[in-house]
Amino acid sequence: MERLKFSFIIFIIGALFGCDKGAGDFKISGVVSDETFQTSLAGAEVSLYKIPLASNTEQYIESQTLGSDGVYHFTIPRERMEKYILRVTKNLYFPIEKTIYFSELTLKEENVFPLSTWAKSWVELKFINANPLPQDHFQYIKQLGYASCLDCCPITPQDLYGAVDTSIYCINKGNTIYSLLYWILNTPNQGYLEANTTAFDTTQIYLSY
Numbered sequence: 001m002e003r004l005k006f007s008f009i010i011f012i013i014g015a016l017f018g019c020d021k022g023a024g025d026f027k028i029s030g031v032v033s034d035e036t037f038q039t040s041l042a043g044a045e046v047s048l049y050k051i052p053l054a055s056n057t058e059q060y061i062e063s064q065t066l067g068s069d070g071v072y073h074f075t076i077p078r079e080r081m082e083k084y085i086l087r088v089t090k091n092l093y094f095p096i097e098k099t100i101y102f103s104e105l106t107l108k109e110e111n112v113f114p115l116s117t118w119a120k121s122w123v124e125l126k127f128i129n130a131n132p133l134p135q136d137h138f139q140y141i142k143q144l145g146y147a148s149c150l151d152c153c154p155i156t157p158q159d160l161y162g163a164v165d166t167s168i169y170c171i172n173k174g175n176t177i178y179s180l181l182y183w184i185l186n187t188p189n190q191g192y193l194e195a196n197t198t199a200f201d202t203t204q205i206y207l208s209y
Contacts (some may be wrong), residue, residue, distance in 0.1 A: 027071040028100070032066055032088055036119040036174040036199050044090035048074050053082045058206070078107060080189025086113065092120050092200050094149065094173075118146075119174030121173040121197035124167050124204045132163035138209065140182040146173045174199025184209055 016207040028048070032041040047063040061084075064072050081102050086094035094117050105111050123145070129136055147155050153170035160166070172178045177196035189209055197203045 001196070004017070022085055024077050024078045026078055026105050026107065027073070027075050027110045028084070028086075028105070028113065028114040029071065029110055030115055032070045032072065032096070033114070033116040034070075034093075034119065035116050038136060040066070040068065041090060041093070041117065042066055042068045042070060044070075044088050044093070046072040047087045047089075047134055048076070049087070050076075050079070050081045051083050051085065055082070058085065088115055088117065090117075093117050094120060104113040115121070118176075120198040121172050121174040121176075121199050122202040123170050123178040123195060123197050124174055124202055125170065125180070126167050126204055126206045127160060127164050128206075128208045129160075129162070129164040130208050134162050135186075137163075137185040138164060138182065140180045142170075143179040144176075145178040146171065146176075169202070172197045175197060178203075178205070180205070182207065 030047065032044055033039070034041040044066045045063055046066060048061040049058040050061055051058055061076060062074060064074070066072060083102060084100045084105075086096070086098040086100065089186065096115050096117050098113055098115060100111070100113065125140075127138065127140075129138065129166075130175060139157055141157045142155050146152050149171065151171045153168070174197065176197065177194055178197050179192065181190070181192055183190040193205050193207060195205050197201045
């Protein structure tokens with residue numbers, strides 16, 4: 001009788017929890033948003049990769065091109081993986097990479113991961129020292145502007161010396177402010193400059209000192 005009770009308990013536990021442990025399909029979906037224009041990101045490519053346990057090797061699964069609603073949807077067989085990676089790319093937009101660990105996924109319902117990105121823009125920092133002296137020391141530091149990308153300009157103070165006639169190009173999120181503080185050291189000349197950087201274009205911030 002005790003063995004029968006134990007077997008019954010094991011059966012109940014298996015019935016309650018086994019549905020999320022065995023075979024089945026994971027459904028991964030979401031909407032990709034364009035933060036610059038406050039709409040969905042139509043025309044972007046969404047790719048899904050898997051990484052097995054104890055491995056750093058990515059294995060390509062599938063790609064989709066987003067329609068006008070920006071919705072992506074993948075149905076994949078449940079496999080014991082370490083993680084999955086979603087990548088979204090579109091020309092002139094910042095790429096998206098989303099890591100999804102196996103432990104985050106469930107068979108019981110749709111696994112929804114909303115994503116968003118920004119259009120790219122650029123700022124040209126145009127600096128000219130109109131009457132240069134060898135001891136001139138120009139310094140500036142970014143205040144507002146995108147800073148979380150490999151191509152972004154640094155957020156630390158930048159120094160230029162002597163004769164200056166240069167253009168420095170910095171990437172930014174489209175239709176957002178890029179600004180900086182500047183100083184001509186050992187002089188009262190200092191100030192603040194800003195520009196709204198137009199999406200897909202280059203906007204100039206000009207300073208002659």
